[in-house]
Amino acid sequence: xxxxxxxxxxxxxxxxxxxxxxxxxxxxxxxxxxxxxxxxxxxxxxxxxxxxxxxxxxxxxxxxxxxxxxxxxxxxxxxxx
Amino acid sequence: xxxxxxxxxxxxxxxxxxxxxxxxxxxxxxxxxxxxxxxxxxxxxxxxxxxxxxxxxxxxxxxxxxxxxxxxxxxxxxxxx
Amino acid sequence: xxxxxxxxxxxxxxxxxxxxxxxxxxxxxxxxxxxxxxxxxxxxxxxxxxxxxxxxxxxxxxxxxxxxxxxxxxxxxxxxxxxxxxxxxxxxxxxxxxxxxxxxxxxxxxxxxxxxxxxxxxxxxxxxxxxxxxxxxxxx
Amino acid sequence: xxxxxxxxxxxxxxxxxxxxxxxxxxxxxxxxxxxxxxxxxxxxxxxxxxxxxxxxxxxxxxxxxxxxxxxxxxxxxxxxxxxxxxxxxxxxxxxxxxxxxxxxxxxxxxxxxxxxxxxxxxxxxxxxxxxxxxxxxxxx
Numbered sequence: 235x236x237x238x239x240x241x242x243x244x245x246x247x248x249x250x251x252x253x254x255x256x257x258x259x260x261x262x263x264x265x266x267x268x269x270x271x272x273x274x275x276x277x278x279x280x281x282x283x284x285x286x287x288x289x290x291x292x293x294x295x296x297x298x299x300x301x302x303x304x305x306x307x308x309x310x311x312x313x314x315x
Numbered sequence: 316x317x318x319x320x321x322x323x324x325x326x327x328x329x330x331x332x333x334x335x336x337x338x339x340x341x342x343x344x345x346x347x348x349x350x351x352x353x354x355x356x357x358x359x360x361x362x363x364x365x366x367x368x369x370x371x372x373x374x375x376x377x378x379x380x381x382x383x384x385x386x387x388x389x390x391x392x393x394x395x396x
Numbered sequence: 397x398x399x400x401x402x403x404x405x406x407x408x409x410x411x412x413x414x415x416x417x418x419x420x421x422x423x424x425x426x427x428x429x430x431x432x433x434x435x436x437x438x439x440x441x442x443x444x445x446x447x448x449x450x451x452x453x454x455x456x457x458x459x460x461x462x463x464x465x466x467x468x469x470x471x472x473x474x475x476x477x478x479x480x481x482x483x484x485x486x487x488x489x490x491x492x493x494x495x496x497x498x499x500x501x502x503x504x505x506x507x508x509x510x511x512x513x514x515x516x517x518x519x520x521x522x523x524x525x526x527x528x529x530x531x532x533x534x535x536x
Numbered sequence: 537x538x539x540x541x542x543x544x545x546x547x548x549x550x551x552x553x554x555x556x557x558x559x560x561x562x563x564x565x566x567x568x569x570x571x572x573x574x575x576x577x578x579x580x581x582x583x584x585x586x587x588x589x590x591x592x593x594x595x596x597x598x599x600x601x602x603x604x605x606x607x608x609x610x611x612x613x614x615x616x617x618x619x620x621x622x623x624x625x626x627x628x629x630x631x632x633x634x635x636x637x638x639x640x641x642x643x644x645x646x647x648x649x650x651x652x653x654x655x656x657x658x659x660x661x662x663x664x665x666x667x668x669x670x671x672x673x674x675x676x
Contacts, residue, residue: 242586243656244668284673288654291589307586307654313669314583314590314614314655315567315626315646323446324516325528365533369514372449388446388514394529395443395450395474395515396427396486396506408548411564415622417571422624423642424551424564430633431557482555484562495567499643502563506635 235260237300239271240307241278245285248277258300264289265296267306278308285310316341318381320352321388322359326366329358339381345370346377348387359389366391398454399473400445410489414469419491423498425506431481437522440480446514450474453513457505465501466492472505474515485517538594539613540585550629554609559631563638565646571621577662580620586654590614593653597645605641606632612645614655625657 239254246252256270264287272279287294288307300306317336327333337351345368353360367390368375374390381387407424414422429441458470468491479485488505492498519527547564554562569581598610608631619625628645632638659667 240586242654243584243658244670244673247668281670281673284670288586288589291586291592293652307589309586309654310656310668311670311672312650312652312654313657313671314585314653315650321446323514324444324518325530325533328528362530362533365530369446369449372446372452374512388449390446390514391516391528392530392532393510393512393514394517394531395445395513396510407551407564411547411566415568417621419568419622420570422564422566422568424547424562424566425635425638426551426562426564427635428555428559428562428631430560481557482559491568493570495565495643495646499565499639503635503639 235262235302237262237267237302237304237306239267240305242308243310245278245281245308245310248281249275262300263296264294264298264300267300271308281310282308316343316383318343318348318383318385318387320348321386323389324391326359326362326389326391329362330356343381344377345375345379345381348381352389362391363389397471398451398458399471400447400450401473401475402477403475405473405475405484405487407484407487410471410473410487413471414489414491416468416491418493419468420493421495421498422489422491423502425488425502426484427486427506428484429479429481433519438481439520439522440478441485442478442518442520443474443476443485444516444518445474445476449514454509457508457512461490461501461505464504465497467497467501468492470501472509474509474513537611538591538598539611540587540590541613541615542617543615545613545615545624545627547624547627550611550613550627553611554629554631556608556631558633559608560633561635561638562629562631563642565628565642566624567626567646568624569619569621573659578621579660579662580618581625582618582658582660583614583616583625584656584658585614585616589654594649597648597652601630601641601645604644605637607637607641608632610641612649614653616655
């Protein structure tokens with residue numbers, strides 16, 4: 235399945251896009267998307283291991299399952315406030 | 316010596332005055348003025364034991380010495396803020 | 397700086413006066429008159445001060461706060477006279493480089509003010525009676 | 537209530553909105569842009585949010601604060617886009633019956649916001665360079 239992944243802050247700058255699409259098996263989890271992003275976009279290798287992930291605008295865990303309607307986002311360390 | 320004593324809040328209401336004068340020996344301390352106030356103004360008996368005293372607009376201790384130019388004040392428990 | 401005033405406190409003005417290019421944090425505390433205290437209705441609080449001593453004490457608190465925390469700007473204002481519900485009787489504004497110090501200094505200042513500064517409030521109850529507030533004192 | 541905005545934050549308006557007849561205490565926290573960070577001069581900070589998720593997270597923080605403390609009114613505003621020195625990027629206003637709760641809730645809210653809410657700042661240095669701030673991250 236194709237899953238869209240939102241990018242923010244330095245991740246957006248490194249990828250040169252605010253959204254990317256990655257190809258995943260149908261029962262993929264957040265762990266899988268993490269690996270797939272780095273494989274498809276090597277520039278993101280320096281940020282993805284330190285980032286959290288969100289699915290459906292909520293923080294996800296590594297075993298959170300995805301489907302092709304999932305809104306996935308890479309959340310680099312936050313610095314609001 | 317005659318020493319003037321400022322009164323505030325409930326002490327002022329009980330005495331019916333914002334200042335009283337008490338007669339004290341020349342080497343009197345805050346402890347002495349405390350006793351003299353109650354003797355001269357029995358209405359203040361309910362507040363003076365719980366009050367602090369100031370001399371020269373600073374908190375005083377029981378052994379702080381007074382002279383006739385001292386500005387003495389009865390400081391009932393404060394409730395600003 | 398410290399101030400006793402009979403006028404309403406202008407919070408926006410206080411905030412403008414503690415803003416600073418080196419400040420990353422501003423904490424403003426307002427103590428406001430509550431309409432209900434232990435179920436009784438208050439029309440207003442009336443505040444009285446031993447003016448000269450209260451100013452000295454407030455200045456000492458500001459100096460002590462500046463010695464304990466990296467305070468950039470600090471303003472303490474206490475209003476005297478009648479303060480109706482929802483209006484502020486006291487305002488403390490502190491700016492510091494980082495937020496933890498602004499919270500710590502602000503809280504220490506209001507705690508110390510309430511403990512030490514010779515200012516007193518009198519409740520004006522809705523039933524027409526009045527009552528000086530003297531914490532810890534019975535049989536008023 | 538919570539709000540993300542591209543406009544300057546109106547602190548006086550926030551204070552008016554948290555005033556309440558049952559409130560004895562209001563704490564307002566402002567996070568303001570510092571001109572100097574570790575000796576380098578900042579022209580401004582630019583803030584970006586994962587808008588939908590940030591709003592959800594802020595609403596959860598408000599709900600959690602209300603469950604922990606007797607909060608009467610609570611407003612959390614984060615500004616996005618460019619925030620010049622001395623202006624506020626974030627404002628948290630809390631009213632409670634008593635002051636300890638207002639300080640505790642205000643501090644917990646800003647600490648939690650900075651830890652959890654998906655908002656990021658980019659330094660606009662005076663030398664023309666820019667840098668995303670990602671705490672704990674090396675080799676950006």
